[in-house]
Amino acid sequence: MTTTENPTSAQTTFPGVVASPDLERNLQQVLVDLTALHLAGKHAHWNVVGANFRDLHLQLDELIDTAREHADTIAERMRALYAVPDGRPAIVAETTTLPPQPAGEIDTVAAANALADLARRTAATARRVHDAVDAEDPSTADLLHAVIVDLEKQAWLIGSETRRV
Numbered sequence: 001m002t003t004t005e006n007p008t009s010a011q012t013t014f015p016g017v018v019a020s021p022d023l024e025r026n027l028q029q030v031l032v033d034l035t036a037l038h039l040a041g042k043h044a045h046w047n048v049v050g051a052n053f054r055d056l057h058l059q060l061d062e063l064i065d066t067a068r069e070h071a072d073t074i075a076e077r078m079r080a081l082y083a084v085p086d087g088r089p090a091i092v093a094e095t096t097t098l099p100p101q102p103a104g105e106i107d108t109v110a111a112a113n114a115l116a117d118l119a120r121r122t123a124a125t126a127r128r129v130h131d132a133v134d135a136e137d138p139s140t141a142d143l144l145h146a147v148i149v150d151l152e153k154q155a156w157l158i159g160s161e162t163r164r165v
Helices: 007-013 021-047 053-080 089-095 108-136 138-159
Strands: none
Touching (some): 108 138
């Protein structure tokens, strides 16, 4: 027989950190923004056209993989802390801080600029919640460091496609 434990009983049964409502809320925001970034990246990946198409198409795969892998890591960390991640499409759409992307084909320059911006915004979400997460669970804050570093690198790589000096 399977039983579902709430955080209170989990805390008395298992040693370790059990996420507070604030920690759960902060990690959930990072999770939905990572998921939204992944989906926006796939949309652009499928619909990008124009000069330097192939290079950007492949670069977007790296961004998509980065966002997806970090989303999975954050969701699994939430479960390890007895929090419940919510990645349902409606929840992601309703709660992401990322702006919606236009439908249809997208020019390579516009795609590179938009996805670099979305990567920076998602990293900013992780930065915004970092200190509160760190105060409650430094180990989880370490995961946010990786999110920030990897997304800022992707923003630089993709943004360099259109940058001129």
